[in-house]
Amino acid sequence: MKSTIKDVARSANVSVATVSRIVNGQPGYSEKTKQAVLEVVARLGYTPNAIARGLVKKTSSTIAILLPSLTGSFMAELLDGVVAAARQRDYNVIICNTGEDGRDMLKYLRVMGEQQVGGIIIASAEIKPEYVTAIFELKRPVVFVATFSDRHQIPYVKVDDQQAAYQATRYLIDRRHRHIGMLSGTQGDHISGTPRVRGFQLALEDAGLTFAPHQVTYGNFGFPSGLKACAQLIEQFSELTAIFAASDEMAVAALAYAYQHGIHVPRQLSVIGYDDTPLAQMVTPALTTVHQPIYDMGAKAVELLLERQAARECIIMPSWITERASVATLMN
Amino acid sequence: MKSTIKDVARSANVSVATVSRIVNGQPGYSEKTKQAVLEVVARLGYTPNAIARGLVKKTSSTIAILLPSLTGSFMAELLDGVVAAARQRDYNVIICNTGEDGRDMLKYLRVMGEQQVGGIIIASAEIKPEYVTAIFELKRPVVFVATFSDRHQIPYVKVDDQQAAYQATRYLIDRRHRHIGMLSGTQGDHISGTPRVRGFQLALEDAGLTFAPHQVTYGNFGFPSGLKACAQLIEQFSELTAIFAASDEMAVAALAYAYQHGIHVPRQLSVIGYDDTPLAQMVTPALTTVHQPIYDMGAKAVELLLERQAARECIIMPSWITERASVATLMN
DNA sequence: CTGAAAGCGCTTACAG
DNA sequence: CTGAAAGCGCTTACAG
Numbered sequence: 296m297k298s299t300i301k302d303v304a305r306s307a308n309v310s311v312a313t314v315s316r317i318v319n320g321q322p323g324y325s326e327k328t329k330q331a332v333l334e335v336v337a338r339l340g341y342t343p344n345a346i347a348r349g350l351v352k353k354t355s356s357t358i359a360i361l362l363p364s365l366t367g368s369f370m371a372e373l374l375d376g377v378v379a380a381a382r383q384r385d386y387n388v389i390i391c392n393t394g395e396d397g398r399d400m401l402k403y404l405r406v407m408g409e410q411q412v413g414g415i416i417i418a419s420a421e422i423k424p425e426y427v428t429a430i431f432e433l434k435r436p437v438v439f440v441a442t443f444s445d446r447h448q449i450p451y452v453k454v455d456d457q458q459a460a461y462q463a464t465r466y467l468i469d470r471r472h473r474h475i476g477m478l479s480g481t482q483g484d485h486i487s488g489t490p491r492v493r494g495f496q497l498a499l500e501d502a503g504l505t506f507a508p509h510q511v512t513y514g515n516f517g518f519p520s521g522l523k524a525c526a527q528l529i530e531q532f533s534e535l536t537a538i539f540a541a542s543d544e545m546a547v548a549a550l551a552y553a554y555q556h557g558i559h560v561p562r563q564l565s566v567i568g569y570d571d572t573p574l575a576q577m578v579t580p581a582l583t584t585v586h587q588p589i590y591d592m593g594a595k596a597v598e599l600l601l602e603r604q605a606a607r608e609c610i611i612m613p614s615w616i617t618e619r620a621s622v623a624t625l626m627n
Numbered sequence: 628m629k630s631t632i633k634d635v636a637r638s639a640n641v642s643v644a645t646v647s648r649i650v651n652g653q654p655g656y657s658e659k660t661k662q663a664v665l666e667v668v669a670r671l672g673y674t675p676n677a678i679a680r681g682l683v684k685k686t687s688s689t690i691a692i693l694l695p696s697l698t699g700s701f702m703a704e705l706l707d708g709v710v711a712a713a714r715q716r717d718y719n720v721i722i723c724n725t726g727e728d729g730r731d732m733l734k735y736l737r738v739m740g741e742q743q744v745g746g747i748i749i750a751s752a753e754i755k756p757e758y759v760t761a762i763f764e765l766k767r768p769v770v771f772v773a774t775f776s777d778r779h780q781i782p783y784v785k786v787d788d789q790q791a792a793y794q795a796t797r798y799l800i801d802r803r804h805r806h807i808g809m810l811s812g813t814q815g816d817h818i819s820g821t822p823r824v825r826g827f828q829l830a831l832e833d834a835g836l837t838f839a840p841h842q843v844t845y846g847n848f849g850f851p852s853g854l855k856a857c858a859q860l861i862e863q864f865s866e867l868t869a870i871f872a873a874s875d876e877m878a879v880a881a882l883a884y885a886y887q888h889g890i891h892v893p894r895q896l897s898v899i900g901y902d903d904t905p906l907a908q909m910v911t912p913a914l915t916t917v918h919q920p921i922y923d924m925g926a927k928a929v930e931l932l933l934e935r936q937a938a939r940e941c942i943i944m945p946s947w948i949t950e951r952a953s954v955a956t957l958m959n
Numbered sequence: 960c961t962g963a964a965a966g967c968g969c970t971t972a973c974a975g
Numbered sequence: 976c977t978g979a980a981a982g983c984g985c986t987t988a989c990a991g
Contacts, residue, residue, distance in 0.1 A: 297766070299984055310962045315986060325960060340764060345741040346681045347984035351967045355678060357721065357742075365707040366905065368700060375697040378724045382731075387721045387742065389689065392710045399714075409677040410689075410719065432672060434629070518909050547909050554911040573698065577850050577879050578910055579886040631968055642978045647970060657976060679968035683983045 298339040307335040318343060349411065357387040358600060359407040362418040363395050367517070367544065368572035369589060373418060373440065376593025384601055386413065397423065404429045414600040416440055416593075421486060436604040440596040441587075442486045443609070452595045452610040456487060459585050459614040460494025463539050463567050466583075466616050468502045471625035472537040472565060475499065476528045477511040478521055478549060480541040487516070491541045491569070510535075514545055521548025536625065537565035543572045546582055550621070561623035571617055581619035588612050630671040639667040650675060681743065689719040690932060691739040694750040695727050699849070699876065700904040701921060705750055705772065708925025716933055718745065729755065736761045746932040748772055748925075753818060768936040772928040773919075774818045775941070784927045784942040788819060791917050791946040792826025795871050795899050798915075798948055800834045803957035804869040804897060807831065808860045809843040810853055810881060812873040819848070823873045823901070842867075846877055853880025868957065869897040875904045878914055882953070893955035903949055913951035920944050 300318075304311040309328060316323050317332045324332075335341075349355040360377055362370055374390070381388045389412065391403040397420055404426070407415055414436035417426075422444045430437050430449065439451035467475050477495045480488045492511055499506045512528040514520030521540065525548055529535065540546035546568030553560045560566055560580055568575060568584035575582040592612055599608065632650075636643040641660060648655050649664045656664075667673075681687040692709055694702055706722070713720045721744065723735040729752055736758070739747055746768035749758075754776045762769050762781065771783035799807050809827045812820045824843055831838045844860040846852030853872065857880055861867070872878035878900030885892050892898055892912055900907060900916035907914040924944055931940065 301984075311985080312962060312964095312987080313960085316961095319986085323960060328960080342737065342741050344682075344743060344984050345738075346678055346687060346743050347967090348986075349678045349967095350676075350682050350969085350984080351986050353967075365703055365710065366700075368698075368703070371697055371700070371703040374722070375724070378697065378722060382724065387723070387738070389719045390706070390710060390722050391719070392707070392714065405674065406677075406719070409674050411676060411678050518905070544909065551909065551911050551913075573850070574906065574909065577876065577883065577906065579883050581883075633968075643969080644971080644978060644980095645976085648977095651970085655976060660976080676968050679983090680970075681983095682968080682985085683970050685983075 298341045300341070300343070303332065303335045303339055303341050306339065307332045353411070354413055355411045356385060357389055357410070357412050358414045358416065358597070359389045359391055359403070359410070359412045360416045360418060361391045361393050361400065361403050361407075361420075363393055363397065363420045365390075365392055368574055369542075369570055370418070372572065372589040373593040376590035376595075377416060377597055379590075380594035380597035384597070386597075386601065393420065397421065397426070400426055401429055404433060408433045408435060414438070414604070416596050416600060417442065419486070421484065436600050438596050438600045440592055441589075448607060450599050450604075450607050450609055452592050452599060452612060454587050454592075454612050454614045456490035457494040457497070459569070459587075460491035460539070460541075461498045462494075462614070462616060463569065463585050464495045464498035465502075467537045467539060467565065467567060467622065468498065468504070470537075470565070470622060473504060474532070474534045475504075475510070475537045475539060476532050476535040478524045478528060478538060478540040478545045479511050479513045480516045480545070482513040487541065488513075495539055514548075516542040516544060518544040518548050518551075521545030522552055525549045525552040535564075537622070538567070540566065540568050543568040543570045543575050543582060543584055546584065546621075547574060547578050550578055550580070550582070561621050565622040567616070567622055575617075575619065580621050583619045583622045584617060586615050586617045588614070630673045632673070632675070635664065635667045635671055635673050638671065639664045685743070686745055687743045688717060689721055689742070689744050690746045690748065690929070691721045691723055691735070691742070691744045692748045692750060693723045693725050693732065693735055693739075693752075695725055695729065695752045697722075697724055700906055701874075701902055702750070704904065704921040705925040708922035708927075709748060709929055710925075711922075712926035712929035716929070718929075718933065725752065729753065729758070732758055733761055736765060740765045740767065746770070746936070748928050748932060749774065751818070753816065768932050770928050770932045772924055773921075780939060782931050782936075782939050782941055784924050784931060784944060786919050786924075786944050786946045788822035789826040789829070791901070791919075792823035792871070792873075793830045794826075794946070794948060795901065795917050796827045796830035797834070799869045799871060799897065799899060799954065800830065800836070802869075802897070802954060805836060806864070806866045807836075807842070807869045807871060808864050808867040810856045810860060810870060810872040810877045811843050811845045812848045812877075814845040819873065820845075827871055846880075848874040848876060850876040850880050850883075853877030854884055857881045857884040867896075869899070869954070872898065872900050875900040875902045875907050875914060875916055878916065878953075879906060879910050882910055882912070882914070893953050897954040899948075899954055907949075907951065912953045915951045915954045916949060918947050918949045920946070
């Protein structure tokens with residue numbers, strides 16, 4: 296049987312109050328009783344029950360992260376940042392997989408409320424109105440990361456997707472590409488879909504280039520979808536010399552497609568990605584891509600959640616292009 | 628203020644016992660009082676406090692997974708399997724990053740004990756003797772995944788690394804390769820290092836080929852280390868026609884190295900990896916590799932932990948080679 | 960410096 | 976079918 300605070304109190308001939316103070320390093324006891332108690336603690340192998348403590352203190356030193364999927368290195372890196380920042384603050388993190396379509400979002404929101412978590416981070420997902428309702432009912436700190444709601448004041452940390460896409464497109468234009476196609480993420484996705492397409496379009500138009508619907512093709516950010524989208528793009532827009540992909544995985548799919556069809560990257564086709572996940576440096580040719588500070592975004596979200604909740608700030612993280620080997624400058 | 632069971636009891640003119648029964652679907656109340664109570668529950672927005680329940684039931688419906696690192700798709704996939712299996716059983720999972728060298732292993736073991744978790748999964752890490760001591764003191768279910776202890780009876784689920792390495796090497800030999808090099812993981816790693824080298828050596832010797840130390844070179848399973856190890860291997864063993872890498876990332880590093888040096892894969896150099904992470908299908912040429920059922924291993928670990936703890940079984944999962952495009956059959 | 964006691968929000972025999 | 980009461984393992988005023 297696990298020993299409790301009562302056991303050590305009895306064994307040390309003191310009250311539980313005294314044991315509690317000593318174990319928690321609060322003032323109020325002599326060095327002598329401290330030694331005696333600590334000795335009993337060691338002998339009995341006593342460890343405090345965090346559940347009981349949580350009940351009286353009404354907080355459990357844990358936060359939850361809700362994410363749509365665990366696959367893909369984006370989430371792994373985000374999680375890494377969250378867990379590291381939480382550990383620094385002695386918080387545990389519970390991980391909830393809500394499913395790609397947010398199927399279990401509402402369920403987890405409720406369950407995490409019941410678990411009395413200190414706060415909830417919601418990652419990269421379409422925020423439906425009913426989520427927002429549930430969030431407000433929870434009366435608990437929530438922050439979004441890599442997503443946001445444009446209708447409600449809920450803190451978020453993310454990159455400016457439209458601007459980042461603009462930069463990436465501009466990068467291609469500056470290297471004299473005039474026929475640029477885009478591999479977009481999920482069509483109709485207001486978070487990471489539409490804004491990136493808009494940035495793409497804007498950059499083209501600002502440079503005096505035309506933008507037509509057949510220049511963009513859609514997938515779901517994943518590799519297989521990228522393969523299909525790339526085939527379709529090249530078929531309907533054969534004059535293209537460069538591709539901007541809305542995710543590294545889709546960009547890598549373009550690389551794979553090109554290789555299979557004997558198209559040399561970057562000599563015959565330039566490719567720029569989005570995310571800068573570890574994948575980008577591993578492929579050949581190494582991928583030039585939009586860098587998102589994913590790890591830092593996770594860490595920042597924790598900070599917002601735990602220490603700056605009152606401020607209700609939103610944070611736009613900087614993004615930039617990390618140059619590698621998949622984009623060529625055109626000669627003419 | 629959040630309402631408690633007392634609030635709804637008062638509001639519904641019943642005892643807390645009755646509310647408890649109704650909320651938990653236990654027998655013992657009339658349909659009429661049930662309706663009345665449920666109505667109050669809805670009106671007050673009452674949700675039970677899982678912490679309080681955990682205190683009396685002495686279990687918290689959460690398990691912990693301790694892993695050395697979150698980066699790399701191996702861990703992401705494992706985590707995915709664990710989380711999915713836990714969700715099925717209405718368990719939450721707390722994720723603890725112990726650091727590559729197990730720096731925080733002991734700390735987390737203690738903290739998770741205090742959190743009264745229902746069980747602990749320890750993933751892919753060297754198991755030091757002091758861990759085992761701490762594990763036994765915990766008196767809580769523990770299962771290892773992708774690792775094990777050869778000195779103590781603690782359930783594990785893993786692949787037979789030596790055998791898998793043997794198969795991979797054999798695969799190369801069957802395709803007429805006679806000069807085969809290996810990119811090993813961490814030197815001295817008893818879990819995923821040594822056994823794979825041993826399998827490699829055995830396969831060579833069984834085929835009547837020689838095995839010499841200069842045929843293997845060491846990294847730490849990661850991509851950058853693979854690049855270095857590959858350079859070194861090719862320098863000291865230039866006649867090689869095929870490489871067996873102890874991880875997909877190291878195999879991909881070999882692909883990258885070859886590309887940079889104008890060596891065509893698989894025409895001039897064959898490469899086989901280990902893990903079959905998503906990465907393997909994304910690179911070009913697509914990587915032939917040893918498939919580990921990582922997701923299933925995570926799910927299995929949860930099953931062992933929660934439902935078959937008493938049996939104390941260990942499970943060796945099957946592995947196989949998934950053929951893609953990075954290995955060629957030699958002609959001569 | 961120390962202890963008795965109330966209380967955190969539940970569940971669960973036990974009695975009716 | 977229903978309730979009074981004890982108890983889960985702690986923390987924290989309060990009193991001395």
